[in-house]
Amino acid sequence: xxxxxxxxxxxxxxxxxxxxxxxxxxxxxxxxxxxxxxxxxxxxxxxxxxxxxxxxxxxxxxxxxxxxxxxxxxxxxxxxxxxxxxxxxxxxxxxxxxxxxxxxxxxxxxxxxxxxxxxxxxxxxxxxxxxxxxxxxxxxxxxxxxxxxxxxxxxxxxxxxxxxxxxxxxxxxxxxxxxxxxxxxxxxxxxxxxxxxxxxxxxxxxxxxxxxxxxxxxxxxxxxxxxxxxxxxxxxxxxxxxxxxxxxxxxxxxxxxxxxxxxxxxxxxxxxxxxxxxxxxxxxxxxxxxxxxxxxxxxxxxxxxxxxxxxxxxxxxx
Numbered sequence: 001x002x003x004x005x006x007x008x009x010x011x012x013x014x015x016x017x018x019x020x021x022x023x024x025x026x027x028x029x030x031x032x033x034x035x036x037x038x039x040x041x042x043x044x045x046x047x048x049x050x051x052x053x054x055x056x057x058x059x060x061x062x063x064x065x066x067x068x069x070x071x072x073x074x075x076x077x078x079x080x081x082x083x084x085x086x087x088x089x090x091x092x093x094x095x096x097x098x099x100x101x102x103x104x105x106x107x108x109x110x111x112x113x114x115x116x117x118x119x120x121x122x123x124x125x126x127x128x129x130x131x132x133x134x135x136x137x138x139x140x141x142x143x144x145x146x147x148x149x150x151x152x153x154x155x156x157x158x159x160x161x162x163x164x165x166x167x168x169x170x171x172x173x174x175x176x177x178x179x180x181x182x183x184x185x186x187x188x189x190x191x192x193x194x195x196x197x198x199x200x201x202x203x204x205x206x207x208x209x210x211x212x213x214x215x216x217x218x219x220x221x222x223x224x225x226x227x228x229x230x231x232x233x234x235x236x237x238x239x240x241x242x243x244x245x246x247x248x249x250x251x252x253x254x255x256x257x258x259x260x261x262x263x264x265x266x267x268x269x270x271x272x273x274x275x276x277x278x279x280x281x282x283x284x285x286x287x288x289x290x291x292x293x294x295x296x297x298x299x300x301x302x303x304x305x306x307x308x309x310x311x312x313x314x315x316x317x318x
Contacts, residue, residue, distance in 0.1 A: 008144075008170055009144045009170060010144075010165075010166065010167065010168045010169055010170045011108075011141060011143075011144070011147045011165035011166050011169070011205065012078075012106075012108045012165050012166070012167065012168075014144045014147040014148050014151075015078070015106055015108075015147060015151055015163075015165060016041065016042050016043060017042055017148075018147070018148040018151045018152065019031060019043055019076055019151055019155075020042040020043045020046050020047070022151070022152065022155050023043065023046070023047050023050065024046070024047075026074070026155065027050075028072060028073050028074045029050065029073070029074045029076065029155060030050045030051075030052070030065075030068055030073045030074065030075045030076070031043040031044075031047070031050060031051045031052070031075075031076050031078075032051075032052045032053075032054060032061055032064065032065055032075055032076065032077040032078070033051075033052070033053045033054070033077075033078050033079070034053075034054055034055065034056055034057065034058055034061050034077070034078065034079035034080075034083065035053060035054075035055045035056050036078055036079055036080070036108065052064075056083075058079055058083045058084060058087045058088040058091075059087065059088045059090070059091045061077050061079065061088070062077060062084075062088045062091035062092055062095055062096070062103065062105070063091050063095060065077045065095075065101075065103040066091075066095035066096070066099070066101040066103055069101040069102040069103050070101065074102060074104070074155060075102075075103055075104065076104045076106055076154075077103060077104070077105050077106065078105075078106040078107075078108060079105075079106075079107070079108070080107070080108060080109045080114070080121055080123070081107035081108065081109055081110040081111075081123035081126045081164055081165075082109070082120070082121055082122060082123040082126065084105050084107045084126070084162070085107060085123060085125070085126035085129045085130055085162070086123070086125070086126070086129065089129055092105065092130065092133060092136070092162075093133045096133065096135070096136050096160035096162075097133030097134055097135050097136055097160070098133075098135075100135045100159075100160060101160060102157075102158050102159070102160065103160050103161075104154045104155075104160070104161040104163065105160075105161065105162045105163065106163050106165065107123070107126060107162060107163065107164045107165065108165045108166070108167065109121060109122075109123065109165075109166070109167050110123055110126065110140070110164040110165055110166055110204065110253070111123060111124060111166065111204065111206070111253035111254065111278070111293075112124065112253070112278070112283050112289060112292040112293060112296070113166035113167040113168075113169065113253075113289045114167060114289075115167070115286065115287055115288045115289045115291070115292055116286040116287065116288075117286075118283075118284075118286055119282055119283055119284055122283050122292075123164075124253070124254055124255045124278050124283075125254070125255055125257075125258065126162075126164065126254075127140075127164070127203075127229065127252075127254050127258065127259065127260065128254070128255065128257060128258020128259065129258070130162045130230075131229070131230060131231060131258065131263065132258070134231075135159070135160060136159075136160045136161070136162055136230060137154075137157070137159050137160065137161045137162070137228060137230050137232075137233070138161075138162045138163075138164070138228065138229050138230040138233075139154075139161065139162070139163045139164070139182065139227055139228050139229075140163075140164045140203050140204040140205075140226075140227060140229060141163070141165070141173075141175075141182065141205075141227050142171060142173055142174060142175070142202070142204065142205045142208040142209075142225065142227070143170075143171040143172055143173030143174070143175070143205065143208075144170065144171075144172075144173060145172075145173035145175050145176065145177065146173040146174070146175035146182055146227060147165065147173075149175060149177070149181075149182050150163055150182050150227065151163070153181065153182060153183075164204065166204075166205050166206070166289070167289070169205050169206070169289065171205055171208075171209060174186045174188065174208065174212070174225050175227070182227040182228065183227070183228050183233060183236070185224050185225065185226060185237050185240050185241075186224070186225040186227075187222060187223065187224050187225075187240075187244065188212075188215055188222075188223045188225075189214075189215030189216070189218075189219060189221060189222050189223050190215065190219065190220070190221060190222025190223070190244070195243070195244060195245050195246060196220065196221060196222040196244055196245045197220055197221070197245070197247065197311065198220075198221050198222075198245060198247050198248075198249060198307065198310065198311060199221070199222045199223070199224055199241065199244045199245035199247065199248050199249070200214055200215070200221060200222070200223050200224070200248075200249045200250075200251055200307075201223075201224045201225075201226060201241075201248055201249065201250045201251065201260070201261075201264075202223065202224070202225045202226070202251050202252075203226055203229055203250065203251070203252040203253075203254075203260050204252060204253050204254075206253050206289075206293065206298075207251035207252050207253055207276075208225055210251055210276075210299070210300055210303055211223045211225070211251055213300060214303065214304070214307065221307070222244050222245060224237075224240075224241060224244060226260070229260045231263065234260065234263055234264060234267060235267060238267055238268065241264075241268070242268070242271070246271050246272065247271065247272040247274075247310070248261075248264065248268070248271060248272065248273050248274065249274040249275070249276060249306070249307065249310060250264060250273065250274070250275050250276070251275075251276045251303065252275070252276070252277055253277075253278060253293070253298065254277055254278060255277060255278060255279075255280070256275050256277045256279075256280075259275055259277055261273055261274070261275035261277070262275070272310075274306070274310055276298065276302070276303050276306055277298065278293070278296040278297070278298050279296050279297050279298070281295070281296055281297075283295060283296055
């Protein structure tokens with residue numbers, strides 16, 4: 001859109017850059033990688049004594065991070081979302097959920113953003129897994145500006161964090177610095193004279209881009225962008241959401257089971273809750289991020305069709 005700042009970094013590159021800057025002013029920040037950093041990692045170059053590449057040892061990585069947190073450090077541990085939420089789930093449950101250690105997990109390659117890496121490296125179940133553990137903040141930032149702000153918020157918070165990023169996508173955030181915390185819901189579009197006939201709720205980068213297009217083409221629909229989707233955060237949005245509409249369509253690069261839509265349905269039993277998600281198929285064919293999403297039925301045209309179906313009065317629940 002005209003007037004938007006030019007942002008060129010992907011979420012994971014924004015994370016690395018922002019954490020490196022924060023570490024210059026906070027000697028307690030430690031960066032841990034599971035053989036994901038590649039060459040010329042900015043944190044390693046500027047803070048070599050606080051950078052650790054542990055290799056493909058995700059459970060050990062979480063446990064080591066917990067030990068560093070107990071010693072007063074602020075460890076950020078980065079790996080594939082699938083390996084963080086699934087392979088290391090027991091360690092996350094115990095150290096971050098149960099013991100509430102101040103560990104920040106940066107889960108790159110969320111959803112099917114890995115594309116050609118295939119099913120083993122895709123994560124369409126991670127939000128469901130992490131959301132089932134109490135006491136962990138879950139953030140799915142959109143674009144560089146929001147990603148940077150989430151990293152800043154995580155660095156000063158004593159809460160455990162799970163931050164889901166994509167791979168190489170680079171977008172202009174809806175979030176602006178003057179917006180304050182990323183915990184605040186961002187609303188765009190829709191008729192301002194009363195509740196909208198439909199509120200689309202976006203979680204994550206691809207979903208937010210889809211919803212931005214929807215409201216640009218139909219001003220009767222309102223768009224609510226959520227960055228934080230842990231249970232506590234979802235509960236805090238209820239008042240704002242119910243003022244926007246009585247009908248919601250959650251767009252999220254995730255399975256329907258355990259999705260944001262599924263929990264909102266529990267919180268809003270008298271409202272209509274629908275979900276545009278990645279279906280029940282396994283993404284068995286390699287391809288670009290967009291191609292794999294298309295195979296799973298997640299995209300702009302399917303979303304348009306679903307909206308038309310919902311507004312046409314048919315009951316096509318999630």
